Amino acid sequence: MLKVDRSLLNKIDFEKGNGLIPVVTQDVNTKKVLMVAYVNKEALEKTLETGFAHYYSRSRKELWKKGETSGHVQKVVNVYIDCDEDTLLYEVEQTGVACHTGEYSCFFRKLAEREDE
Amino acid sequence: MLKVDRSLLNKIDFEKGNGLIPVVTQDVNTKKVLMVAYVNKEALEKTLETGFAHYYSRSRKELWKKGETSGHVQKVVNVYIDCDEDTLLYEVEQTGVACHTGEYSCFFRKLAEREDE
Numbered sequence: 001m002l003k004v005d006r007s008l009l010n011k012i013d014f015e016k017g018n019g020l021i022p023v024v025t026q027d028v029n030t031k032k033v034l035m036v037a038y039v040n041k042e043a044l045e046k047t048l049e050t051g052f053a054h055y056y057s058r059s060r061k062e063l064w065k066k067g068e069t070s071g072h073v074q075k076v077v078n079v080y081i082d083c084d085e086d087t088l089l090y091e092v093e094q095t096g097v098a099c100h101t102g103e104y105s106c107f108f109r110k111l112a113e114r115e116d117e
Numbered sequence: 118m119l120k121v122d123r124s125l126l127n128k129i130d131f132e133k134g135n136g137l138i139p140v141v142t143q144d145v146n147t148k149k150v151l152m153v154a155y156v157n158k159e160a161l162e163k164t165l166e167t168g169f170a171h172y173y174s175r176s177r178k179e180l181w182k183k184g185e186t187s188g189h190v191q192k193v194v195n196v197y198i199d200c201d202e203d204t205l206l207y208e209v210e211q212t213g214v215a216c217h218t219g220e221y222s223c224f225f226r227k228l229a230e231r232e233d234e
Contacts, residue, residue, distance in 0.1 A: 002229040009228060024141050024150055031148035033141055036204045048229055077231050080224035083216050087153045089224045099200050107197035107206045111126060112119040112165055114194050 002048050002076060009048075011085045014041055020056060021086050025098065028077045028091040034098035035106040037066075039088065051076055053090055072096035119165050119193060126165075128202045131158055137173060138203050142215065145194045145208040151215035152223040154183075156205065168193055170207055189213035 014021060020038040027034055037055040039047070043063050046054040053066045053074035067073030074092035081088055099106040131138060137155040144151055154172040156164070160180050163171040170183045170191035184190030191209035198205055216223040 001232060003232045004229045005227065008226060022139055022153060024153060026150055033143055033150065033206055036139060036141060036153075036199065051231060075231075076229075078227060079229040081226050081228045082153065082223040083218050083220070083225070084223070087223075088228065089150055101200050103200070106199040106201070106204075108200070109125060109198050110122065110195055111198045111205065112121045112193075112196040114168060114192075115118060115120045 002051055002079065004048050008081055008085075012041075012044075012081070013084070013086045016086050020058070021088060023053075023055065023088045023090055025053065025074065025090045025092055027094055029093070032105050033107055034074075034092070034094060034104070044088070047076060047090070048079070053092055067095065070096065070100075072098065074098070119168055119196065121165050125198055125202075126161075129158075129161075129198070130201070130203045133203050137175070138205060140170075140172065140205045140207055142170060142191060142207045142209055144211055146210070149222050150224055151191075151209070151211060151221070161205070164193060164207070165196070170209055184212060187213065187217075189215065191215070 019040050023039050025034045040056045043054045043056045057064050073095050076090050076092050078091040097104045136157050140156050142151045157173045160171045160173045174181050190212045193207050193209050195208040214221045
């Protein structure tokens with residue numbers, strides 16, 4: 001159960017992305033960015049009600065609780081909203097790993113880096 | 118100019134999001150999540166070529182260099198790609214502030230927090 005700022009919650013613009021908004025999930029302790037997923041209104045409400053991260057799967061077209069089968073749940077500590085009210089940031093305590101590949105973060109591969117370092 | 122892993126670059130699935138993919142931008146020093154924006158192929162190429170963050174504006178429908186008018190540029194240090202190859206993470210050195218409101222990060226408002234803390 002999270003303490004929610006309801007007036008801020010009502011400002012979220014779900015329509016811009018056809019009912020879905022992206023969520024960045026960050027480890028509250030290490031500050032590592034773990035993943036990006038999507039929520040519809042229902043998935044966000046489940047997250048706020050239960051205190052565990054829920055998302056909406058665009059491929060399976062269904063609500064899912066992160067870690068439901070793997071046990072790799074995410075306990076939500078804080079939820080931030082961006083200036084445009086169309087993106088969220090979950091700060092979480094990650095049990096196990098965030099990525100389905102077994103890596104801690106989904107961003108485990110480097111595409112590019114500055115050359116002068 | 119960034120050193121790029123071309124085989125990884127070619128894997129990016131731009132079509133899933135109608136030519137656009139989301140980018141999480143994180144301060145490389147503080148690890149603060151600064152913003153989420155979108156890139157098309159051209160904006161990503163400009164970023165990799167110049168070493169400064171470029172995005173694609175969904176509302177203005179155009180490529181933009183972050184900080185072009187404000188001077189609040191983002192020098193890119195690393196670019197990571199997620200497991201699904203449809204989301205990027207830019208680690209940047211932020212000049213000035215990231216948010217158009219004058220806040221350092223776009224995620225400056227808390228929507229919810231855990232009650233037992």
